[in-house]
Amino acid sequence: MTKPHVQLRDASKIYGRQRAVxxxxxxxxxxxxxxxxxxxxxxxxxxxxxxxxxxRPDEGEVSxxxxxxxxxxxxxxxxxxxxxxxxxxxxxxxxxxxTLDFYARLKGLPTGDNAALLxxxxxxxxxxxxxxxxxxxMRQRLALAQALLxxxxxxxxxxxxxGLDPASRLLFYEIVGELRAAGAGILLSTHALAxxxxxxxxxxxxxSGRKIADGTMGELRRSADLPVRIxxxxxxxxxxxxxxxxxxxxxxxxxRSCAERDKLAELRRAQAIEGIDDLEIETPGLDEMYAHFLxxxxx
Amino acid sequence: MNAILIIIRKEIRDGLRNRWVLAVTLLxxxxxxxxxxxxxAPTGTVKVDPLxxxxxxxxxxxxxxxxxxxxxxxxxxxxxEIDRGTMNLLLSYPVARWQVIVGKFCGHLAILALATTGxxxxxxxxxxxxxxxxxxxxxxxxxLLIAASILLGAGFLSLGYLISTLVRERAxxxxxxxxxxxxxxxxxxxALLGALVADQGxxxxxxxxxxxxxxxxxxxxxxxxxxxxxxxxxxxxxxGLSGQARLSMSTLLLAQVLWIAVPFALAALSFKRxxx
Numbered sequence: 001m002t003k004p005h006v007q008l009r010d011a012s013k014i015y016g017r018q019r020a021v022x023x024x025x026x027x028x029x030x031x032x033x034x035x036x037x038x039x040x041x042x043x044x045x046x047x048x049x050x051x052x053x054x055x056r057p058d059e060g061e062v063s064x065x066x067x068x069x070x071x072x073x074x075x076x077x078x079x080x081x082x083x084x085x086x087x088x089x090x091x092x093x094x095x096x097x098x099t100l101d102f103y104a105r106l107k108g109l110p111t112g113d114n115a116a117l118l119x120x121x122x123x124x125x126x127x128x129x130x131x132x133x134x135x136x137x138m139r140q141r142l143a144l145a146q147a148l149l150x151x152x153x154x155x156x157x158x159x160x161x162x163g164l165d166p167a168s169r170l171l172f173y174e175i176v177g178e179l180r181a182a183g184a185g186i187l188l189s190t191h192a193l194a195x196x197x198x199x200x201x202x203x204x205x206x207x208s209g210r211k212i213a214d215g216t217m218g219e220l221r222r223s224a225d226l227p228v229r230i231x232x233x234x235x236x237x238x239x240x241x242x243x244x245x246x247x248x249x250x251x252x253x254x255x256r257s258c259a260e261r262d263k264l265a266e267l268r269r270a271q272a273i274e275g276i277d278d279l280e281i282e283t284p285g286l287d288e289m290y291a292h293f294l295x296x297x298x299x
Numbered sequence: 300m301n302a303i304l305i306i307i308r309k310e311i312r313d314g315l316r317n318r319w320v321l322a323v324t325l326l327x328x329x330x331x332x333x334x335x336x337x338x339x340a341p342t343g344t345v346k347v348d349p350l351x352x353x354x355x356x357x358x359x360x361x362x363x364x365x366x367x368x369x370x371x372x373x374x375x376x377x378x379x380e381i382d383r384g385t386m387n388l389l390l391s392y393p394v395a396r397w398q399v400i401v402g403k404f405c406g407h408l409a410i411l412a413l414a415t416t417g418x419x420x421x422x423x424x425x426x427x428x429x430x431x432x433x434x435x436x437x438x439x440x441x442x443l444l445i446a447a448s449i450l451l452g453a454g455f456l457s458l459g460y461l462i463s464t465l466v467r468e469r470a471x472x473x474x475x476x477x478x479x480x481x482x483x484x485x486x487x488x489x490a491l492l493g494a495l496v497a498d499q500g501x502x503x504x505x506x507x508x509x510x511x512x513x514x515x516x517x518x519x520x521x522x523x524x525x526x527x528x529x530x531x532x533x534x535x536x537x538x539g540l541s542g543q544a545r546l547s548m549s550t551l552l553l554a555q556v557l558w559i560a561v562p563f564a565l566a567a568l569s570f571k572r573x574x575x
Contacts, residue, residue, distance in 0.1 A: 015574075049387070052387075052391050053390075054387060054390055054575040055575060056574075072395075075394070075395055077393075078391060079392075079393040083387075083388065083391035085384055085391075086384075087384045089383045089384030089387075090388075091313065091385060093312075093313050094313075094316075098312075102305065102309055105305045106305055106389075106392040107392060107393060108393070143388075146388075
């Protein structure tokens with residue numbers, strides 16, 4: 001078993017009386033994409049800062065590539081990480097190419113490959129222009145390019161797709177997929193879970209600094225046990241009849257919810273409804289699961 | 300390349316790009332020239348090199364201007380980058396915090412030195428040419444003025460960095476920076492003068508006065524320039540004071556270097572401990 005690239009053990013960060021991160025244990029393994037979900041202020045950004053060594057844990061341990069995250073060893077290890085901050089802030093007076101050169105030098109990399117990287121994120125034509133004149137999408141692409149410098153082994157992406165246009169978003173997931181395939185450990189925080197359906201190996205849900213759920217999509221789905229919705233449409237001549245347990249949605253549409261394990265039986269029964277015209281099944285998406293975990297924690 | 304050098308280069312490039320260097324150079328050159336030409340009007344018939352007179356008036360002006368420029372450069376250096384979010388990104392790279400603050404400081408110092416040397420230097424050459432012939436002898440006090448101005452600027456850069464690492468908001472940093480500037484440049488001397496007049500030499504003796512003067516980088520600067528050369532001391536009316544307040548140039552230099560090193564060391568320490 002390979003060691004995790006990022007490891008938090010009962011890590012806490014306390015600001016005044018507020019526990020921004022509260023005894024969180026989390027690991028990101030090589031080749032794994034972990035999604036950190038939670039509302040604004042749930043502690044996602046603080047957790048990423050703990051991993052970066054920007055803040056020290058008040059309790060517990062945080063390690064990055066086998067070094068304590070706020071020590072000297074981790075400073076050297078940061079050569080192998082890529083970080084995309086929540087608010088993309090770059091130096092407006094530098095050009096795109098100069099920005100990338102600056103960051104490449106800091107990582108001790110040759111600057112020769114930068115042009116290819118700029119082309120990869122689709123802003124090669126703007127390389128000679130000042131970042132101050134870039135559009136938000138272009139700045140985001142440039143920020144992504146700096147995070148990819150030197151083929152990082154760990155990628156920390158703080159709300160990377162907020163405000164991205166669909167084309168940039170697609171490109172973004174394509175690049176993340178490539179890096180994951182190459183063995184990088186990826187930690188991605190977001191509150192737009194739905195678009196991550198195919199990307200996430202594991203989802204960790206945060207709430208008020210605590211981790212309230214952690215597992216693969218399937219595990220979370222089973223543990224949430226959210227109802228499956230079955231909807232049927234009826235032919236016009238049969239529309240007035242509502243069988244037991246069904247709810248009327250519209251003049252010709254009926255709906256029924258059932259547990260995951262009863263799904264097949266319910267489907268058979270639904271097909272037996274007289275005058276059925278069409279049938280849809282809706283399984284709970286990530287967003288619903290996320291809402292469920294947050295609700296469950298409230299009660 | 301070393302991380303510090305990379306950051307220095309970036310800061311200097313930033314300074315050149317956003318016209319900081321150009322603006323400050325022009326400002327200093329303009330003031331130096333106008334003081335030079337206006338200031339030499341009354342001495343027109345006296346056989347005094349215009350540079351010597353200019354040093355006197357220019358050092359009085361620099362006391363206000365150079366610290367202000369240094370404060371404007373530095374108050375934002377750390378807190379501004381944290382505020383904009385560029386600091387988090389920078390520190391996610393294999394760079395230690397002390398390297399960041401040292402690199403930025405050296406970059407800012409280079410900008411300040413470039414602008415001061417450029418501005419005053421150009422003005423000095425123009426003044427001498429206008430009054431016929433270059434006189435190398437008059438350049439020594441003038442070069443001392445430039446060097447002392449850079450040292451003074453470095454001291455205030457350090458103070459600005461200290462402020463910038465201690466506060467959480469840019470506006471607070473700006474307010475404190477202006478306050479510190481006002482206190483050291485204006486209020487301190489006025490208060491000292493008032494105390495001297497009221498005291499009539501009972502408590503505040505010459506050694507105590509020396510110590511009090513060393514507690515303010517602008518006073519050290521004044522003493523360096525105005526008492527450093529005999530001619531200058533005479534023209535500035537400081538001959539009397541410098542006769543009593545005998546502080547050697549090396550003492551002054553040491554004190555001024557401490558004014559740079561101590562606040563900067565505190566700034567580096569406070570930055571190292573800062574939670575971002």
